[in-house]
Amino acid sequence: MCARDRRVLGPSSRIARPEVAVDAHSLLLSATLIVAGALILPLLFRGWPLWGRAAWNIVALVVLTILLPRIFGSPVLPHFHVGPANVRFWEQLVDAGWWTIAARSAVGVARLVVMLETRSRETRFMSDLIAGAVYISTALVVVNFVFGVPIGGLLATSGVLAIILGLALQSTLSxxxxxxxxxxxxxxxxxxxxxVEGGVEGHVVQVNWRSTHIATGQNNIAIVPNSVMAKARLVNYTLRTTARRETITVRLDPGASPEDCMAALVAAVAASRMPLDTPAAGVSAVGLQGDGATYEISFSVASSDKLGAARTELFALVQRHLRHAGIGLAVAGQATVPRLPVPTPAELLQQSNLFGMIPDSQRNLLAEKLVEIRLGIGNTLIRQHDKPEALFLVASGTVEITSDTPGLSHVLHRMSPGGSLGAIGLITGAPYVATATALTPVRAYRLDGPAIAEAIRTSPGLATALEELALRSQAAIAEDLASHQDGELARPELFLTRMRSFLHRLSSDTPRRSA
Structure with missing residues (x-):
């Protein structure tokens, strides 16, 4: 006899009254039907929503909780009848059904709460894990409390197995x-x-239970275990904003003046059009060693797709500004590097798009007529609607060319060292349609029209060279056209006509000047 069977048979209990037996059996049959309906109907009607299944289980649980105490007492601590073995087993099955319905109700409510927050795959997996834990616990409770089978040995064995499996699958489970x-x-x-900390960068293409797949810029797929992703430092460039902040590092000659280095780098940043104005790009000195001084340029772009082009533009401009400033890059392990020569006026003419095609002798003749000028930030080289009087060569710094309309200023171009400005207006005589303003301290060379006339008088072959220049360099004058109306000048025959008129005007002015 089970210890929980507290009913003791006496003389009066050996023969049960027929009406009491019928009532107990009818209640047990009703409870059996409720348990069967609660367990089977959700399997037959799989289209029920989650809340419908949870509600059905809760209703069945409430009805059974009210009904079962009239049969064998509390379902948690039941007192089964000491009658026939089949009746006792029947009651045990009904009690086990109550525990199963209670577990399904708890799982349904928990899953409903979790699923209302989010419907992600990970959330469903977590709810499945919770359901599994609840069902396993319920099974152990039924075996121990309903059927009276000790589970101490089973728990000890399963604990050892769990430890063994956990150690064997430690990495995978992690x-x-x-x-x-x-x-x-x-x-x-x-x-x-x-x-990802460690140098992996790219677009996430897949996230599964064990790893994250990242497509890198080298057209490879990096497979990073999730345990590494959970511990590593991450930077999500897509989250909240598409803007991307980046930093490039430049190591320069330690013997160069820090002021000159900063000025050249700031001018290079000012000449770049790719980075965003807000937040503004910045230059800072971050390190100093015997073999080089380290500078960082921080900038932002509108999206990661523009990052490569922005880097290319910045590196090209940095190289150009440093070369014209006579500043060399640092060499690892060398405290002294050869000083780069600052380009001379003749070399500036040679490097310019406009005058690089004429012979050296004629170019050197023009270089002798160049006059050095310096401008502070905000000073203008040329002003919109002014009459052209000279052409300019930028030796250092950055010049911004803008076209002003009522209430609006449109940036056309930003000119770096080696660029020429004003030659087209000087040749055609048309007023400037743009303004050139110094964004940084600028050093430039000025060449006036009378100086060109004097050079032609000294060497008449210069006129022929300039006329040939008009024939060959239509593409090369594109930068200078930014400060002029480009409708007619885009036609080579009209530009050549104006060039010849300009040379004729200079030639006619030369005898009067010499007289």
């Missing part, structure tokens, strides 16, 4: 549960541009 944590927190999604 990846899986890290994937669950990453999926719930969602620091990144498929398609995000992600940087």
């Amino acid at each position: 990846d899986v549960f890290s994937g669950i944590a990453v999926g719930i927190e969602k620091p990144y999604r498929t398609g995000d541009l992600l940087w």
Whole structure:
């Protein structure tokens, strides 16, 4: 006799009254039908919504909780009848059904709460884990409390097995549960541009339970375990904003003046059109060693797609400004590097798009007529609507060319060292349609029209060279056209006509000047 069977048979209990037996059996049959309906109907009607299944289980649980105490007492601590074995087993099955329905009700409510927050795959997996834990616990309770089978040995054995499996699958389980944590927190999604500590950077193409797949810029797929992703520092460039902040490092000659280095780098940044104005790009000195001084240029772009083009533009401009400033790059392990020569006026003419095609002798003749000028920030080289009087060569710094309309100023171009400005207006005589303003301290060379006339008088072959220049360099004058109306000048025959008129005017002015 089970210890929980507290009913003791006496003389009066050996023969049960027929009406009492019928009532007990009818209640037991009703409870059996309710248990069967609660367990079977959700399997037959799989189209029920989650809340419908949870409500059905809760209703069945409430009805059974009210009904079962009239049969064998509390379902938690039952007192089964000491009658026939089949009746006792029947009652045990009904009590086990009550525990199963209670477990399904708890799982349904928990899953409903979790699913209302989010419908992600990771959330469903977590709800499945919770359901599994609840069902396993319920099974152990039924075996121990309903059927009276000791489970101490089973728990001890299962604990040892769990330890063995945990040690054997430690790495895999770590990846899986890290994937669950990453999926719930969602620091990144498929398609995000992600940087992972260790140098991995690219777009996330897949996130599964064990690893994250990242397409790198080298057209490779980096497979990073989720346990590493959970521990590593991450930078999500896509989250909240598409703007990208980047830093490039430049190591310069330690013997160069820090002021000159900063001025050249600031001018290079000012000449770049790719970075965003807000937040503004910045230059800072971050390190000094015996073999070089380290500078960082920080800038932002509108999206990661423009980052490569912005880097290329900045590096090209940095190289150009440093070369014209006579500043060399640092060489690892060398405290002294050869000083770069600052380009002479003749070399500036040679490097310019406009005058690089004429012979050296004629170019040197023009270089002798160049006059050095210096401008502070905000000073103008040429002004819109002014009459052209000279052409200019930029030796250092950055010049911004803008076209002003009522209430609006439009940036046409930003000129770096080596660029020429004003030659087209000087040749055609047309007023400037743009303004050139110094964005940084600028050093430039000025060449007036009378100086060109004097050079032609000294060497008449210069006129022929300039006329040939008009024939060959239509593409080369594109930068200078930014400060002039380009409708007619885009036609070579009209530009050549104006060039000849300009040379004829200079030639006619030369005898009068010499007289």
